[in-house]
Amino acid sequence: MRIPKIFIYILFTLSFYAKAQSNYKLNDNIKSQKIEFELINNVILIPIEVNGVALKFLLDTGVSKPIIFNFIKGSDSLKILNSEKIKIKGLGDGDYIDALRSSHNNFKIGEAINTDQTLFAVFDSRINLAPKLGTPIDGIIGYDIFKDFIVEINYASRYIRLYNPTRYKYKKCNRCEVLDLEFKDNRPYLNANVTMQDKLVPVKLLMDSGGSDALWLFEDKTKGLVLSDKYFEDFLGSGLSGDVYGKRTKIEALNINQFTINKPKVAFPDSVMVNAVKKFKDRDGTIGGEILKRFNLIVDYTNAKITFKKNSSFNNAFSYNKSGLQVEHDGVRVVMEINVEENNAHIRSEKSNTLSVNSIVKTNRDFSLKPTFVIHNVVKNSPAYWAGVQKGDVILSINSKNAFDLKLNQIVNHFYKKSGTKIKLLVARHGYEKAFEFRLKSPVE
Known part of the structure; x- marks a missing residue:
């Protein structure tokens, strides 16, 4: 997700x-x-x-x-x-x-x-x-x-x-990479390289385990940090004063010493965002959770170093949301579920000595609190945008599955399936139900 x-x-x-x-x-x-x-x-x-x-x-x-x-x-x-x-x-x-x-x-x-x-x-x-x-x-x-x-x-x-740092002993690890950390305002930075348009560019990245993205880079033509022709504009996240936007693309590679991560996703935040977060003038971007989770780490602030060892997720491909929808959990609502029970009643007639079977149908209405999921953003010119889905629509079902029976990640994972996959959405808008259909399409195709 x-x-x-x-x-x-x-x-x-x-x-x-x-x-x-x-x-x-x-x-x-x-x-x-x-x-x-x-x-x-x-x-x-x-x-x-x-x-x-x-x-x-x-x-x-x-x-x-x-x-x-x-x-x-x-x-x-x-x-x-x-x-x-x-x-x-x-x-x-x-x-x-x-x-x-x-x-x-x-x-x-x-x-x-x-x-x-x-x-x-x-x-x-x-x-x-x-x-x-x-x-x-x-x-x-x-x-x-x-x-x-x-x-x-x-x-x-x-x-x-x-x-405890005083009792910890490092083990020899031939498959590990140990990098030095540099600190600014208690925040750790590491040095890496990115390959962009066939050029190897050294970068200093904030290590941000709290960020869900793979990689952020700040555009800088003097350093060779420039966008390729294949990119799309997207919603990157939310700040206190509103939503944050930028451009997304893929680059050829990220190199952490001997480890090469091929075709990682990259977000280039807009200049307003860069100016707000770039307190460290040498900073070129951020390495986030979608990269870090491909490793097991030893983080040692005391000695200013970090150890990387790749794990089973290392070679997982990077995929984009192909719908254009950003979905959020939006509290709960009361849902009525109807359960129909049918019982057979056996009745024997004393006069004719015959047995008849009558069906007794009982309808139960159960009320419960279920999660609600709302469309927080629709990317312009995306499949969902052209289908007519709008910000604020409440998802009632996706591909014939009740949304309230799903978790947020289960809904969002539908949007990462292969291009051409059909998505059927039933939403509530201003008290009315509306149905939409569209097919997923990669935003960088």
Whole structure:
């Protein structure tokens, strides 16, 4: 499943508030801590206890301090401790929004505990990953974990393992590549090469495990970072001040030392977006989850290095959404399901000594809450666009399957099938049902 990233880059600048150091610790008798994770839309979701409340956080290698933005489910029990009101500005030209800076919080990740964790609580409903991922997400965490441990990220087996840096011993690995990391504002950058139009171009990339895309590049003709003729304009994600757009294409290759990833997908964000996120002048782009998940990683902030070892996903082909639709989870609605039961009643006549069979039909109406999925964006000139699908349409069924019986990834995966596949959509629009048909077509054909 592939869904564009929510952009909360501006919040990473909150690190200037957090001058005091707090640390995560494992008991001395624990050599390492294994934590299983969910991988949804190429991003990692881990369980964390915050002040005794079980929550789910996205693990992002670049975020400085934990951000809680969707804690409604825990609002009655989750205490935001020692808080002060602050104002933060979102991406773009939007207004400042209210937030809380909270200190001395208790965070527990497996058996790793921090009793003095600073966090930021944001109440703006636009900062919410749940509609994009189709599952509740309560916040984001990153640097504070990576600075205190050597972190193994096993994408293949869906777990991370936290190691005490003073006790960790590197194993010899002939099939691994070890790269140096460079840090700017607590965010890790690595050096790689891209092949574009038969030219090998060195690039410095932000390592962003919280981003679902494969690769972002910033256009720069002086460096040779230019678009080919085959590209399409697309919705890239959402910021506090609106949606973010750019261009998508594929390039010939991405090289991480000996590892060559052929024909990766690349997004070129528009110049407004680049100016907003390019705080590090030498930065050429971002390497995100759709690339990182092809490896198992050892992330070592203490020694400023990262180890790559390819896994079983390494050679998976890169595919585009061929419908032009961006779909989001949009809460729940009441659904009535009708169940018909037919029972046979046997009746014997005493006079004629005959047996007759009568059918008794019973109709049951069951009401339940089911997920709702809405069209968030329709790419211009895409198959869905020409079919007449519109932003705001609520999907009722896809290829004759009730949408409320599906998960978000199951709906979206329909759009990544091979070109020519027929898609049938039944939607609700302003209280009326409308049916559409179209065939998938690759946007870079």
